[in-house]
Amino acid sequence: MIQPYQFNLIEEQIFQLVRTYQSVNDPQTIQTIEGMTKDVVVRQFNPQDDQALLIINEMFQRGLSIKKAEAHLSDLKTYVEPFPAPTIKQTEKLFRKVKKLKVPDFDDFDLQETTYLAWDDIGSQSKYLIATENEGYTAVHGHLSTEVKKGICPICQHESNVSMFLSLTKSSGDGTYTKRGNYICRDSQRCNQQLTDQAHLAEFLKLVKMKEN
Known part of the structure; x- marks a missing residue:
């Protein structure tokens, strides 16, 4: 596989x-x-x-x-091995700090074309991403700008319509938070279809992932 x-x-x-x-x-x-x-x-x-x-x-x-x-x-x-979609409870645990989390029906995704799950909450202008890591999951969410422009997505490394994704990242030691992010594909399904190297996804998640206490 x-x-x-x-x-x-x-x-x-x-x-x-x-x-x-x-x-x-x-x-x-x-x-x-x-x-x-x-x-x-x-x-x-x-x-x-x-x-x-x-x-x-x-x-x-x-x-x-x-x-x-x-x-x-x-x-x-x-x-092709389909992406192992998490359950609703697993998803809620991944985003336990998010109030009123809207979890989509993962059956609507083509999981054979999915290296990472992603969906938008238009009401809060948020984007959610879930990827596999060490036989489990890693996840991040952040604000997605409404501005769209042409650019190279750091996840799939292709030129696409991109928007700025920003997440709050805890600075080590001092308890303060900073915003970190980059312009990524507006259309995450297309991004998945263009992604040919999982390492780029891992690098992006490492950049923007929230550091827990």
């Missing part, structure tokens, strides 16, 4: 390969790019995932088109 962000990376690599097949004529160049792409893709899987590797091999054909690639990727998506 693979994680949603790994599937996104595979999808990105395969579509780049299709563009190579369509635009490059030099056999040596194609062979080099094929080798590099296959190395990245195969490394996402356990060597024991024989059926998944068979699907991958089908994609490395010189006549591969976008339509064929999408069909193979659809088959490969069955190997």
